[in-house]
Amino acid sequence: MTAIGSPGVTVAAFRRSRRGRVVWLLVVLLLLGCACVVSVSIGTRDVGWADILAAVRGKTDTMAQAVVAVRMPRTVLAVIAGAALGLAGAVMQGITRNPLADPGILGVNAGAAMAVVIGIAWFGMETLDAFLWTAILGAGLSACFVYAIGSLGRGGATPLKLALAGAATSVASASLTLAIILPRNDIAGGVRSWQIGGVGGASFDAILPCLPFLVVGLIFCLLSARSLNLLALGDDAAAGLGARVAWARGAAAIGAVLLCGATTAICGPIGFVGLVVPHICRLLVGVDYRWILPFSALTGGILLILADVLGRIVARPSEMDVGIVTAFVGAPVFIWIVRQRRVRDL
Template identity: 85%
Template sequence: MTGATATGAGFVALRRSRGRRLVWLGVVLAVLALACLVSVSLGTREVAWADIAAGVSGSTDTMARAVVAVRVPRTVLAVLAGAALGLAGAVMQGVTRNPLADPGILGVNAGAAMAVVIGIAWFGMQTLDAFLWTAIFGAGLAACFVYAIGSLGRGGATPLKLALAGAATAIAASSFTVAIILPRNDIAGGVRAWQVGGIGGASFDAIVPCLPFLLAGLVLCLLSARSLNLLALGDDAAAGLGAHVVWARVAAALGAVLLCGATTAICGPIGFVGLVVPHVCRLLVGVDHRWLLPFSALTGAILLIGADVIGRVVARPSEMDVGIVTAFVGAPFFIWIVRKRRVRDL
């Protein structure tokens, strides 16, 4: 095959790959729109489309007001939280080159939750702004601790050591959180319900203060796409291609911490979204982070909306928190990944 022929074949393959990704992008956007419609219309009580339309148009009908006041902000929060967790999971897997990386498995969510509980129990913290800053601080501290522990010994921060350090940190933080809550009957009920992870009771008043943190995390993560592609080649190769390895990792990790901290503050620790979503997206668009990161955000939103709708339907007339549903989905997926990759290959 001549050089010109090879170049032409490569160009055609690139166009086919881009076309396939654009098709999947259209499919994912359509599914997300459909999931949002289902989330608004379906729940513990059926709501007719006429009532939904009346509520959106500003009708004073009681049922329409309930739809707008409860289900619409709940759907918006599910989109934001799912996108944040899916994107953060993809970034963490890229930064650590670890297929098991996830805000829950690496202890980031547990660190954020522990910091919030300490603030409530010991310092009387009550405002959402305080929750946000405290959760982000706790998430960042947990991430630094896990990476420091995983870097000890021969070979540095290997994927296996990071996974083990993250699991140990998550267990320790969760245990310490329980120890703080047990003697405090005045806060135990509310904190335990929050710890399960859910989006019930969402309101735009609670969502708006989170937006700057989520936006900052989104920008940092998306801007890190090229750096993550280089880091996937190895630190030496990335440095040889002009990447500042340390700063690339710090910027990407900071974006993930902002996303995880803000989401945990408003929803509680929701696990496994960041683990499942990036693996599914790699099957659709490959390993290029310029495509993988936005797809992970969109697919994470779909997963969390779906989990929320399932939680409303299966436990009628009550509800099952979204954190429980994602655990049912994510735990078998985690076992499958471990069996497929094999521990010695991590």
């Protein structure tokens, strides 16, 4: 292979070659490992290597070791939730061919959250299994509603109409959720805290029931990589190349809904991860979804871990929920994307 410094070989070309992508994969994996170490060692109380290693071996003899033992499931949940949201965002952008697509912007997270709140307020729902199924149902119904509204009128489901329909659905769902919560003082405190989105208080007992849904969603999404590459060419071109467009979109959407629903059930609605991460990955590995999807999962985990750590540091001795931190990071990126792409080009 020609060296990166050779004439005619640009940095972008190297970055998107197989060798460059493998290099970036190793870098991302290293960053993920470092982020995990930072997450278990830094917070409202800093701990040393000896305490970290002791806690990993199952010892909780000291306060610092007990702190690490509490942070370990929190770190695992941050990795899982970030990976799920990053992957779901990449899939949604591929399905809709919309650079602004995101589980939060398209109203999927808001629909899942509203369904969970309805289950708690009106049906006395308490178990995590019930939360999972209800959140997934709400996410699926919200995604179908947004796509149906965005498909009305001339031109079908254009990226701009989908973004507008998703934004309207998200606002409406949030307003209805608030209207349900306000008269219920018995559940208002816990639900409002959950609605912000966070990974605090995580436990392995709470994470385990989510794994089957996340694994199935992961499989559906990763298997859709080739179909998303074809859909990027347009529906007519994809059909001409042998893709079953409706089936391809449906299968990828099922995977994204499973990931969003399960993550929202355990963490609450966390926004902007699915928007920011795929754009970062395109800068690293190009537009091939066979690379974008796994990179989005890894990078999403890194982003959510670092956001969680930042939330612990900036609000010492208290903590700032990760959903607030991701909003601070994601909002400027959203504005930048809109400025880079004229509205008529969406």
